[in-house]
Amino acid sequence: MALYEGIALIQEKQAVVLDLGTDYTKFGFTGEAAPRCIIPSEYWCTSERRFKRVYDYNNEEELYDNLVHMLHLLYFRHVLVNPKERKVVVVESLLSPTMFRETLAKVLFLHYEVSGVMWADSARLCALTLGAPVALVVSLGARDAEVVAVVHGCPVLQAIQSQPLGARAIHDELARLLDRDNGTELHLPDHVLEDIKVRACFVPGRARALQLAGGGAPAARAAPYTRAERSLSVSGAARELAAEPLFARDNEMASLPDAVLQCIALCPIDARRELAENVLVTGGTAALPGLRARLAQELRHLVTLPPYRDRLRVSKFKFHTAPAHDNAAAWVGGALCGAADGGARALARDAFARERRLADWPSLLHTTPRTHPHWDELAEAEPLG
Incomplete structure (x- = not known):
């Protein structure tokens, strides 16, 4: 064995950073300035003969299969690394469902047998940058x-x-405005609405928005949109008013x-x-x-x-x-955190095998001090293993 090969076996390999978003997934290595790939959160489902989104599931078993196929696509097609050799930094929302977190942990630890996983919320990672x-x-x-x-x-x-009030709210409003301008229901798919939004739409100032709402100002210039499957004209009103649902107030101030x-x-x-x-x-x-x-x-x-x-x-x-780019700020924070931490705070696979439970802030088991009387009541009701 050559000397450099022995050194490579001893050294800890870079961890991977996974930001599994609803529409797009960011994946890459710690210590790097940008993800290796940003791809739609979908995979080709052979049984249904269509592209299936990861978040389209009805039960835990279906979610498990979706995550297995999505991670296989990331590991073996886009970055070409062995999952067993690298730790994982998972970037997630603080409001991520418990079932999704636990199912993702099962896929990483049991199916792909990763050595350790560190969970980090996207808000703190963005602030870290x-x-x-x-x-x-x-x-x-x-x-x-x-x-x-x-x-x-x-x-x-x-x-x-x-x-x-995310991108879907803008897409719905843009679809409504385009249907109104064309006098018919166009039934535009999400990827076409997203392309129109990126190419033609913008957010006007507050004074300009008030003038447009009162009808006292001419709309912006219309923009032609031409693609292989669709050709239409995007009116100036649709370009300017598509993002208004983000700022529309109601009685609930939402x-x-x-x-x-x-x-x-x-x-x-x-x-x-x-x-x-x-x-x-x-x-x-x-x-x-x-x-x-x-x-x-x-x-x-x-x-x-x-x-x-x-x-x-x-x-x-x-x-x-x-x-970093706006859609990759949380991923960059995960890359910084993983590189600085070195995997010290990662949950090891053997620890997960002993007790399949993830630390979560809504759970009293992880937020209550051990000296609190709650633990005595919990031990009387159901002894912990």
Whole structure:
């Protein structure tokens, strides 16, 4: 055996970072500045003869099969590494379902036999890329918009806000506007709506949006959209108003700016001003032109109105620019965390085999101190193994 081969066997190999999103999956190695691949979260299902999304499942068994096929695609087609030789850093949302986390752990430990897995929430990883002690992370995903305050490396759980204001809300509004302009139901698929959004849509300023809502301003210039399967004209109103569901207010104050202000209001009073001055908007939807400027204008306006006027003493809102692309900021944070940690906090495979339980913040078993009387009551009801 050559000397360099022996050194390679002794050294710890780079861990892989997995960010399994609803629409797109980011996969790569720790210590690198960008993921090796960003692909749709789907695979070719031979039994159904179609591309199947990972999150399209009805029970745990179907989810298990989806994850097995998706990880096989990532490991053996895109990065070409042996899963047994490398630890995994899983980037997840704080609101990820327990069944999804546990099923993913079973697939990694039992099917692919990885040596260790470290679970990290996307909010703290996004804040890690900034190097700031306090950050307000606004994540615009495919389905939901999550607002999480990170104070000195800890997410403020009581202040988490989540609203169904992701990319799907923009796609639905864009489809409605296109159907109205063409006088018929076009039934455009999601990938066509996403392509139109990326190529033609933008977010106007607050004053411009009010003029368009009142009909007192001409719309922007229409843009032609031509592809092999479709050819249509995207009106100026559709280009400008597609993202308005993010800022539309109702009686429940469920808009994106309201979610940001409600999250700040629920945080400790001594951190609110610093949170408002360290806002980071991430996710694929964050790349829409004009979105950050519009969000800043809406925040400065709403903070002068009740109920925020009396609860918040904040007048300035400042936004960070992530050191990576908007849709890969959480992945880059996972790559930094995995490289700095070296796998010390990873859950080992033998530990998972002894007790198939993952630490989770909603579980009393992992958030209650051992000195609390709850443990005595739990031991009387059901002794722990």
